[in-house]
Amino acid sequence: MTEIATVAAADLGASSGRVMLARVGRDLLDLSELHRFGNEPVRVGGTLHWDVLALYRGVLDGLRAAGRAAPGGLDGIGIDSWAVDYGLLDATGALIGNPVGYRDERTEGVMARVHAQLDPARLYAVTGLQNLPFNTIYQLVAARGTPAAAAAHRMLLMPDLLAYWLTGEQGAELTNASTTGLLDATTGDWSTELITALDLDRDLFAPVRQPGERIGTLRPDVAETTGLKPSVPVLAVGSHDTASAVVGVPADGDRFAYISCGTWSLVGLELPAPVLTEAGRQAGFTNEAGVDGTVRYLRNVMGLWLVQESLRVWSAQGRPDDLAALLDEAARQPAFVSVVDPDDPVFLPPGDMPARIADFCRRTGQPAPASPAALVRCIVESLALAHARTVRRARELADRDVEAVHLVGGGARNELLCQLTADACGLPVVAGPVEATALGNALVQARAIGAIDGSLADLRGLLRRHTPTRRYLPSTDPGPAAWTGLQARLYR
Template sequence: MSATSRHDPVFAAVDLGATSGRVITGGVGPDKLVLTEVYRFANTPVQLPGGLHWDVLALYQGMLHGLRAAALSGPVASVGIDTWAVDYGLLDSDGSLLGLPFHYRDGRNTAAAEEVLARCDAQELYEVGGLQHLPFNTVFQLAAHRSTAQWPAARTLLLMPDLLVYWLTGSVGAEVTNASTTGLFDARSGCWSDRLLGRLGLERSMFPALREPGVRAGTLLPHVAGFTGLPVETQVTTVASHDTASAVAAVPATEQGFAYVSCGTWSLAGLELDAPVLTEESRAANFTNERGVDGTVRYLRNIMGMWLLEECRRTWERAGTSTGLADLLAGAARARPFACVIDPDDPVFLAPGDMPSRIDAALIRTGQGTPDGPGGYVRCVLESLALAHRRTLREAAELAGRELTRIHLVGGGSRNELLCQWTADATGLPVTAGPAEATALGNVLLQARAHGLVGGLADMRGLVARTQELRHYTPQGDPGAWDRAAGRLTVRL
């Protein structure tokens, strides 16, 4: 890849994840797609007496410092922001934020989900919104929020990336790929659902006008320009602000029949479709229909991802145990295959805390032995994730009437060679791993497309395939061993 010239336009991607935020600059040309990380900062949730919150002011400040670093790398043509889904801030009538946004792992959501389902049953929610049932979906969080003193003053709801865009530009809007994760979006029409808002007693005026990826959100407010050193006319472009939607836009697929796994804190495993699948069978299988770029549908299921491994590592670090990832993976490679398996989607694994103990409890509850040392735990987690990928993608293909030819595994998990190989082995399908920076690439490419430097999804994906480092894995070993492990998992769930 050629280096970015000082005179080439630079696209600044603000990419906020569950544990850190980054500002990455990108240069785009006919056969060039170059990323440079210019700033990284921590994303540390805050436990307050009222619950677990995101420190959104620290995130905003980190973003501003990152944009100042980006300004030094070249003429910034635009800025795009992506984050995780479902979480939001409430603004009052003056446009001021009413408290810190709640974290989706806060424990308030389970009871709120029961309250919502008492007013609008699960079948209707799915028939309209098409979302996988997760207790932290925005629709359930709002039910919990309504009992707080903030609620009567709330006039506008902004999802996390839309809140940050508002603070940069003063412009209010709701980007569609993230709006589709709320449970208040009509999966067929692509609009806010007046039916669900009315049923749940939510004011339509709280929900801003929808924006598609690739449109201009606004330009920088003067004080933002002053702090960052960017010109006040710098454009903020609406990208696919749900990080998974940006990642899927950068999947380097050049063939039909591909599946994807966007693997980080969560594994998002699924297919790209032209229309939602809203059948009762799909609801029972807990698949979600979220918007992608250009009106596509991300038909997928959330799997509890590398969170399982990272929480194990944090527990071991607190206990003073060395937990270098390379050593852990080497130990996993040596550990006994299929000694034990867990369901990554068991709700007991959702909250922060002692993950090895929770894995032990789940294994004992299902009549299995516990892992032998850290390497055994890592092998249990990675084999279980590979089995979850297999189960999810096979079910998605059956429900959507698709035949799969290849899996594209993108995101940070694509660097994990064991996970990639075991996903190929478990599914019996070839796996293309990479790019690891799929989310940032999708963010940058959508900005570049808005500036006429790249074409539609096929052009974007072709550019990724030509310019990024990819690794290929073919199924190996005994397929029957994975079949038997999958059977054990199914029986034990």
């Protein structure tokens, strides 16, 4: 049994990736960032691709840095990433082109075509998945008939693809596979019914792995490139970044809601079993697999993508794009002037987000934000409102009491968002850790290696002892009635 595990956690988000080094023991939890790299999609021939080779190079560079920072060697490597996107391999195991990004337009209209063939209620009864136009099921149908699809022998989701390049072993980690719309939520395996109905090749789908399983050891060429020992194991973690982030929620007990807040806000509850009701389907809730047999009962909210795209546009225009300064100014703006629905499809693709928000406000009879600070205030209030609406609906649908909301990820740094979320929910918001995803990744590795043991509750106890958080209490000004009125105005 290893007393202290030294592991590398590769955490890939939709806008950046990083490799973190963690040292984990029964009374030790230390995390440091070693290497950060960008992740910007590239449009080629009208299609939006991920530069997956650049991402892989970033992971290799990070692992090389991890080897230098851990002279005693690494005990494990784990990879998590965003969901739904994949690479296709040919019969030799070679990648067939760069993966297409989920914001690409190729899936427009595909969901309606699939639903004309498969009853949406039946899809939900099997998968428990929120119907989003970019889910893997719709991407695969959109690609059907293309030369790439004709040559494909295996589909690997993004973290599984990178793990394959590190080890030579193919598989499909459960938590990410559960986001595809093709995994049976009850059995935890690929749905033969759906794959057959859509005329997809069953061999495309790799065997399902559980979080904590050993995938393999480093290929000799990878060991040489990184300077690591070939015996270093690559371990399956909660490879959907939200699954790792939920492991990294420092909750005490089970009466909590979580918001994993970054480019997306994943808002929901941790449950022992899926909720496959028609009411849940109509409300857009999804049942995704978590670590240790748990279910992430959640709804996707567009998240800080609206802020990120606005900052990108302002930067290109040569205008100030200092988020900290904008948030300070936004906190002094008048409340409840204008709000938007973050989940309106108009906000999904890249583009001129400030112009889209202004147009939404005008279309709904509200003033368009008059300044960048006013627009940031509009976005943050809109997100807080969406968070509260989603938490309340999850509680109703799952019949689960909630005493606190844990907000983790990059959004935990956003004091205005945390306070307004507490106000809108009428519940305490516990903010942090910012690095919940990397911490959850590292904890699952450390337990698999044997440096720690116990349940998710035990892992979270270690988190509470070693990670700082900040508690935001709901304010009485303007009070719950004002938020209720705001919601009625937006979602009427």
